[in-house]
Amino acid sequence: MNPIVKSFFDTATATFTYVVYEKEGSSCAVIDSVLHFDQRSGRTNSSSVEPVVAFIESMKLRVEWILETHAHADHLSAAQLIKKQLGGKVAMSQHIQKVQTTFKGIFNLEGSFIPNGSQFDYLIQDDEQLLCGDLIFQCFGVPGHTPACMAYQFSDSIFVGDTLFPPDVGTARCDFPGGDASSLYRSIKRILSFPDETKLYMCHDYPPPGRKIQSFSTVALQRKDNIHIYDGVSEDEFINMRKNRDATLEMPILILPSIQINIRAGHFPPKESNQVSYLKLPLNIL
Numbered sequence: 001m002n003p004i005v006k007s008f009f010d011t012a013t014a015t016f017t018y019v020v021y022e023k024e025g026s027s028c029a030v031i032d033s034v035l036h037f038d039q040r041s042g043r044t045n046s047s048s049v050e051p052v053v054a055f056i057e058s059m060k061l062r063v064e065w066i067l068e069t070h071a072h073a074d075h076l077s078a079a080q081l082i083k084k085q086l087g088g089k090v091a092m093s094q095h096i097q098k099v100q101t102t103f104k105g106i107f108n109l110e111g112s113f114i115p116n117g118s119q120f121d122y123l124i125q126d127d128e129q130l131l132c133g134d135l136i137f138q139c140f141g142v143p144g145h146t147p148a149c150m151a152y153q154f155s156d157s158i159f160v161g162d163t164l165f166p167p168d169v170g171t172a173r174c175d176f177p178g179g180d181a182s183s184l185y186r187s188i189k190r191i192l193s194f195p196d197e198t199k200l201y202m203c204h205d206y207p208p209p210g211r212k213i214q215s216f217s218t219v220a221l222q223r224k225d226n227i228h229i230y231d232g233v234s235e236d237e238f239i240n241m242r243k244n245r246d247a248t249l250e251m252p253i254l255i256l257p258s259i260q261i262n263i264r265a266g267h268f269p270p271k272e273s274n275q276v277s278y279l280k281l282p283l284n285i286l
């Protein structure tokens with residue numbers, strides 16, 4: 001059964017959030033929600049996620065899953081806000097433990113933060129099949145951008161996270177801690193081995209001037225036109241391209257706040273004695 005996909009775009013971070021469902025009144029999954037963060041004031045707000053919640057309520061959907069394709073470095077997850085308002089299980093790849101371990105070290109997090117994934121309601125194994133109401137979805141690891149990247153296939157549609165972008169934008173960077181261009185090449189090849197007409201829903205779009213934002217393309221279009229990994233690009237060529245390109249990219253504006261929230265499944269750090277949560281800024285580390 002093919003799902004219905006409703007997409008939302010957060011312009012501040014160029015991120016897509018998806019609601020995947022069968023029909024009005026059915027179960028649904030929310031993929032990659034965004035909690036707005038104002039860097040200047042340190043305030044969060046629900047402006048990005050409100051249209052998502054309103055849509056779910058208007059369609060009388062039951063949130064069963066709140067999925068993350070990875071621990072994002074460019075926006076905070078609104079998973080806990082959605083869970084609080086609408087229910088659902090917050091889930092992502094079991095390999096989040098590796099990412100948590102890396103960043104627990106980088107941020108010197110409190111001893112009570114255990115990097116075992118227990119902050120999430122459910123850890124998904126590689127190649128696990130799950131149910132969302134009557135929809136079956138296949139989960140598979142697509143490491144490279146991070147070690148815990150996971151794609152979710154609902155019949156003819158795959159939510160590919162940060163692997164491929166629209167063909168004219170290319171592919172995801174591999175220079176964050178734990179990133180690996182060779183792994184990304186193999187992950188993308190796996191995605192591109194699905195039938196030509198398979199729809200690939202992406203996490204981001206950064207359209208060139210004059211082009212409208214585009215949430216999905218197809219396997220055929222990516223194999224023909226993706227500027228980084230069209231058919232015929234070898235693994236070595238891809239790794240070289242990524243290495244050279246990644247060396248020119250600045251860190252995402254929100255990487256430091258995002259990672260600290262997202263490895264906690266969207267929870268804020270524990271409040272200190274004055275009942276305020278704090279984020280850290282490691283100096284000269286990233």
Ligand SMILES: [Fe+2]
Binds near residue numbers: 073162
């Ligand atoms: Fe990302």
